[in-house]
Amino acid sequence: MVRKGLEWRSLVPECLRSSFIPKRPAAALEPKKKIKIVAKQSSFQRLSYSDVSNPASPLSPEDLSTSLVGSNLYVFTLAELRLITQGFSSGNFLGEGGFGPVHKGKVDDKLRPGLRAQPVAVKLLDLEGAQGHKEWLAEVIFLGQLRHPHLVKLIGYCCEEEQRTLVYEFMPRGSLENHLFKRFSASLPWLTRLKIAVGAAKGLQFLHEAEKPVIYRDFKASNILLDSDYTAKLSDFGLAKDGPEGDDTHVSTRVMGTQGYAAPEYVMTGHLTAKSDVYSFGVVLLEMLTGRRSVDKTRPSREQNLVDWARSSLNDPRKMARIIDPKLEGQYSPKAAHKAAQLAYQCLRHNPKSRPLMSAVVDTLDALLALTDDIPVAHFVYTAPTEAHLTKRQEDDHRDEAAKKSSSPARDKAAGRYDRRRRSVGVRSPKALTKFGFSDTSLRNKDYARVYQNAAAAARSHGAT
Ligand SMILES: Nc1ncnc2c1ncn2[C@@H]1O[C@H](COP(=O)(O)OP(=O)(O)OP(=O)(O)O)[C@@H](O)[C@H]1O
Ligand SMILES: [Mg+2]
Numbered sequence: 457m458v459r460k461g462l463e464w465r466s467l468v469p470e471c472l473r474s475s476f477i478p479k480r481p482a483a484a485l486e487p488k489k490k491i492k493i494v495a496k497q498s499s500f501q502r503l504s505y506s507d508v509s510n511p512a513s514p515l516s517p518e519d520l521s522t523s524l525v526g527s528n529l530y531v532f533t534l535a536e537l538r539l540i541t542q543g544f545s546s547g548n549f550l551g552e553g554g555f556g557p558v559h560k561g562k563v564d565d566k567l568r569p570g571l572r573a574q575p576v577a578v579k580l581l582d583l584e585g586a587q588g589h590k591e592w593l594a595e596v597i598f599l600g601q602l603r604h605p606h607l608v609k610l611i612g613y614c615c616e617e618e619q620r621t622l623v624y625e626f627m628p629r630g631s632l633e634n635h636l637f638k639r640f641s642a643s644l645p646w647l648t649r650l651k652i653a654v655g656a657a658k659g660l661q662f663l664h665e666a667e668k669p670v671i672y673r674d675f676k677a678s679n680i681l682l683d684s685d686y687t688a689k690l691s692d693f694g695l696a697k698d699g700p701e702g703d704d705t706h707v708s709t710r711v712m713g714t715q716g717y718a719a720p721e722y723v724m725t726g727h728l729t730a731k732s733d734v735y736s737f738g739v740v741l742l743e744m745l746t747g748r749r750s751v752d753k754t755r756p757s758r759e760q761n762l763v764d765w766a767r768s769s770l771n772d773p774r775k776m777a778r779i780i781d782p783k784l785e786g787q788y789s790p791k792a793a794h795k796a797a798q799l800a801y802q803c804l805r806h807n808p809k810s811r812p813l814m815s816a817v818v819d820t821l822d823a824l825l826a827l828t829d830d831i832p833v834a835h836f837v838y839t840a841p842t843e844a845h846l847t848k849r850q851e852d853d854h855r856d857e858a859a860k861k862s863s864s865p866a867r868d869k870a871a872g873r874y875d876r877r878r879r880s881v882g883v884r885s886p887k888a889l890t891k892f893g894f895s896d897t898s899l900r901n902k903d904y905a906r907v908y909q910n911a912a913a914a915a916r917s918h919g920a921t
Contacts, residue, residue: 502601502668504698505594529600530568530612530623537561537614537621541578550630553678555591555694556582560626563611575626576611583618591694592620598670598693606659608681608691627689629682632656632740636677637749643781646788646831648686649744650796654821655688656680660737661814663690664730669699671707671728675736676717676750677743697728705729716750716761721808731808737817738803742766745796747781763804770801792827795820 540561541548548559558579565573581592592613599610614621629635632652635644644652656675663670673695681691700707706727711718719735722728739750742762748755750762759765769775773794780793799820805811812820 502666503597504668505597505696528570529596529610530571532612532614532621532623534614534616534619534621536567537578537580537623540567540576544578544580550577552582553692554585555587555622555692556580556585561623571611575628577624577626579622579624581620587694589620592622594696595622595693598696599691602663602666602670604659604662605687606655606662606689608689624691627681627691628684629686631678632680632682632688632744633677635682636743636747643747643783643785644744646784646792647825647828650792650821650825651686652680652682652688653741653744653796654818654825656690656740657737657814657818657821659688659690660733661818663696664699664733664814668701669730671697671699671730672733672736673697673713673728674717675733675740676714677740680740699730716763719808720806729808730814731811734803734811734814734817735808737814738800738811739763741796741800741803742770745781745793745800746779747783767801767804770797770804786832789824789827789829789831791830792824795824795827 538544540563541559544557544559548561550558550560552558556579558577561576561578563571563574563576565571581588592615595610596613599607600613603609608627609625610622611625612623614623635641660672660675663672672690672693674692675690679690679692680688682688695712697707697709706729708726709728711723711726713722713736717736717739719732722732722735739762742748743750746762746766748759748762748765752760752762766779769779773790776794776797777790780788799812799817802810802812803817
């Protein structure tokens with residue numbers, strides 16, 4: 457059953473739908489709407505997602521770029537993106553998530569005035585996939601306007617016919633997920649883990665404390681990207697939500713997110729608060745402490761859910777030592793690990809009100825960076841990675857990924873090798889959803905579809921939007 461009001465069409469302004477190439481010049485737009493947009497920009501207020509996703513006041517692509525004019529976003533053509541990624545070649549393939557494939561590209565200083573030469577990551581919508589325009593628009597609206605050292609920088613976008621693309625700063629060390637869980641990746645040292653935790657926490661704190669607060673809703677290890685010095689930056693704002701305003705304590709929404717990371721009260725009721733992000737932060741902190749995935753179906757049944765397995769050990773230093781990541785080989789501060797475990801425990805509390813604010817999380821973790829005197833002295837020779845090592849490792853990673861995925865409809869089509877028309881935009885087939893245990897076709901992402909069936913039902917019965 458497709459729920460009325462949840463179809464992509466109802467969420468997307470008319471002129472930004474799949475056939476949205478503007479039929480009228482920007483000057484012909486109704487003056488009322490123009491005034492509204494200009495007023496928002498002149499007061500330097502962040503444009504809300506609801507401002508542009510309201511079907512009653514559709515925005516043209518020109519309006520979108522005008523509205524975001526202060527954000528310094530570049531609008532690229534697909535031909536330009538093809539050029540900088542060498543035709544979305546498999547050699548430049550970085551990986552693929554729910555939105556579509558990601559390729560490395562190289563921008564030179566002649567592409568756009570003011571845009572410096574740099575490597576970029578180009579994320580291309582998979583037109584056959586589960587995500588669509590809505591996620592693209594959320595990314596452009598949120599990440600296009602929010603700037604912070606711990607948020608990945610959106611450089612620009614492309615929107616041609618039905619194709620949607622996002623261009624980001626390139627993050628040389630990829631995602632935290634790859635570092636923690638890839639079988640052959642070297643173990644992240646203790647202090648590097650703490651540095652990443654502090655950085656990611658600062659990113660969330662910034663979102664929660666913004667003038668118009670943002671709930672991130674998809675905090676997980678794969679969405680934490682790492683710069684060359686392991687500075688953590690949050691990516692993927694496709695699920696982000698403007699926080700509650702005025703006296704409201706929460707926003708009601710469809711249950712979306714990723715199994716194992718989403719807060720239980722949100723899963724059960726669809727009520728979303730900043731404390732839902734705090735819970736997800738607790739899960740990632742636990743992943744960093746234990747080196748285990750939030751959900752791991754390959755483990756014995758009582759160990760498959762990380763939070764259930766670890767919770768009772770977090771407040772007891774002796775038990776804690778038993779669950780710490782063996783890949784650390786004892787090279788960590790027991791004092792700091794115990795405090796981090798207690799912090800994870802607090803973030804994972806069932807009652808959202810008992811969870812700490814992200815500002816408190818940042819303060820606690822920051823202090824742990826100084827606890828180094830009880831880290832055992834290691835007897836090994838450390839070779840600092842050089843630029844050449846890094847490049848080699850990226851090349852190896854790219855080769856692995858490319859071998860796994862030698863062809864992708866989105867990449868092939870963008871490269872001009874593929875000409876199948878897209879039949880529907882972002883609505884998953886009922887058959888595919890049934891495979892994931894869902895009867896509701898409004899849940900559109902393969903990951904999000906993994907969120908528990910009863911949760912979606914509960915959210916529906918609460919009249920979530
Ligand atoms: N800015 C970037 N710089 C370098 N690599 C990136 C960048 N953005 C994404 N990647 C890589 O591309 C891959 C896919 O990322 P993407 O965010 O699309 O999917 P995901 O996070 O794995 O899944 P999900 O759709 O659930 O978010 C990841 O392996 C990530 O490391
Ligand atoms: Mg991601």
